[in-house]
Structure formats: structure tokens, C-alpha cells
Amino acid sequence: xxxxxGLKKKEYEAALEPLQEELVGMAxxxxxxxxxxxxxxxxxxxxxxxxxxxxxxxxxxPRQCRTVALGPPSAREQGxxxxxxxxxxxxxxxxxxxxxxxWYNRAGVEKxxxxxxxxxxxxFLAQVPAFERLLVNDGILLFKYWLTCDQERQEERLRERLxxxxxxxxxxxxxxxxxxxxxxxxxxxxxxLEASHTNHAPWxxxxxxxxxxxxxxxxxxxxxxxxxxxxxPPEIAITPLKHAPAVEEFTLLAPIPxxxxx
Numbered sequence: 001x002x003x004x005x006g007l008k009k010k011e012y013e014a015a016l017e018p019l020q021e022e023l024v025g026m027a028x029x030x031x032x033x034x035x036x037x038x039x040x041x042x043x044x045x046x047x048x049x050x051x052x053x054x055x056x057x058x059x060x061x062p063r064q065c066r067t068v069a070l071g072p073p074s075a076r077e078q079g080x081x082x083x084x085x086x087x088x089x090x091x092x093x094x095x096x097x098x099x100x101x102x103w104y105n106r107a108g109v110e111k112x113x114x115x116x117x118x119x120x121x122x123x124f125l126a127q128v129p130a131f132e133r134l135l136v137n138d139g140i141l142l143f144k145y146w147l148t149c150d151q152e153r154q155e156e157r158l159r160e161r162l163x164x165x166x167x168x169x170x171x172x173x174x175x176x177x178x179x180x181x182x183x184x185x186x187x188x189x190x191x192x193l194e195a196s197h198t199n200h201a202p203w204x205x206x207x208x209x210x211x212x213x214x215x216x217x218x219x220x221x222x223x224x225x226x227x228x229x230x231x232x233p234p235e236i237a238i239t240p241l242k243h244a245p246a247v248e249e250f251t252l253l254a255p256i257p258x259x260x261x262x
Contacts, residue, residue: 043147
């Protein structure tokens with residue numbers, strides 16, 4: 001059965017626009033104050049992490065706001081301290097980093113799919129509260145979001161990806177294998193939350209069965225948890241040109257045939 005999303009596109013865009021204006025103000029505040037902001041986006045496959053990240057970052061300067069989505073670790077990285085390859089992507093002053101999955105891979109997909117041993121998972125769950133306390137104590141503003149998604153909704157989105165050639169790249173053998181592990185992921189998430197939901201780095205769970213409403217909810221929560229980010233933009237005036245506008249001059253090196261229309 002197809003589950004209809006309740007929020008219409010026009011309603012969503014009208015509600016999103018003022019939030020994105022606030023996000024631009026937040027980025028201006030981070031640059032002015034030197035704040036370092038880290039946002040983790042975690043959740044099941046198809047929950048909507050990519051769309052949420054795009055909603056947050058679409059109007060921000062990519063030199064200031066980076067998205068980090070790491071692939072499988074290399075042979076060298078497998079021999080490092082687990083957190084080591086994530087540390088190098090943490091923000092410097094005035095920067096914002098959005099993790100599309102993060103170090104919590106070890107407590108989720110690596111645990112469920114057998115990529116990490118029980119001892120490695122246990123060690124991670126013991127270390128992660130201390131690791132995050134170090135980040136927070138050093139002044140990093142850390143926000144951890146888990147995007148929730150019912151299995152029925154997940155199945156619908158997986159079929160949509162399979163049938164859409166523009167989205168099929170999102171499907172991987174791991175995604176398909178994970179379909180049969182919904183309950184295992186639920187147990188893994190429960191253990192992760194019990195170990196890592198702390199006062200200094202709490203988790204926030206957001207309902208993403210309706211992805212549009214979920215994005216709005218997440219962004220509003222993020223903005224409300226930041227300090228007062230009011231920093232007025234610099235005053236910039238564009239004066240009229242003192243001469244007629246110039247016309248760009250160029251010469252084609254070779255004729256370019258027109259694009260063939262269908």
C-alpha cells in the first residue's frame with residue numbers, strides 16, 4: 001500500500017524558505033564568531049538523509065559548509081583508531097560540517113551486516129561518549145539526528161529507486177540485504193541510543209515518514225538549539241555604472257552544432 005505524504009509541495013516550499021533564510025543567518029553568525037558546528041544525519045536506508053542535508057545546505061557557501069559522506073574504509077584506515085578518519089573532517093573556526101552517516105556506522109550497518117566484530121562494536125559504544133565529550137568540551141556544537149522511517153515506507157522508497165533510472169544509483173547490494181534486517185537495525189539502534197544518548201551529546205529522533213515535514217521539523221529544531229545567531233549582513237551598495245554596459249566578446253574556435261532536440 002502506498003503511503004501518501006501529507007505535506008504538499010507548495011506548503012513545504014513556503015514553510016522552508018524562511019527557515020533557509022535563518023540558516024543563512026546562522027552561517028553568517030558562525031563565520032563572525034568562529035563557531036564550529038557538526039550535524040550528524042543518521043537513519044535507515046531511504047529515511048531521507050540526503051534530502052535533509054540538501055535542505056540545510058542548499059543556500060550556504062560550500063566553502064563554509066561541507067557535507068562528509070565517507071565510503072568504506074581503505075586497508076590503511078582499517079588499521080587506524082576507528083575515529084581517526086572522521087577527526088580529519090571536523091570543522092575549523094567558522095565552518096559547518098554535515099555528516100551523511102558518521103562514526104555511528106560502527107553501531108549500525110557494520111554491526112548488523114557483520115563488518116565489525118562484537119568486540120569492536122562494544123569498544124565503540126564504550127568510547128563514543130568520551131570521544132564526543134572531547135569534541136563538545138573543545139567548543140564544537142554537536143547535533144545528532146536519527147531520521148525514523150517505518151518499514152512500509154522504506155519498502156515504497158526502495159521500489160521507487162529501483163524503478164527510477166535517475167535514482168537507481170542509490171541502491172546497493174548492502175541496501176537490498178538490509179531489507180531483511182529491519183528488526184536487527186531496530187535492536188542495534190536501541191543499544192546505540194542507550195550507550196550514546198548523553199547530556200553533553202543527546203540524540204534527537206525525527207519522524208521522516210513524511211520527508212518534507214521531517215526536514216522542516218529537523219531544521220527548526222537545529223535553529224532553536226543554537227545560540228542567538230543574529231548578525232546583520234554587511235551593508236553593500238551597487239552604484240550605477242559610469243558607462244554603458246559592455247558586451248562580452250569572444251570567438252568560437254570551432255563551430256558548435258546545435259543541441260539535437262528530440
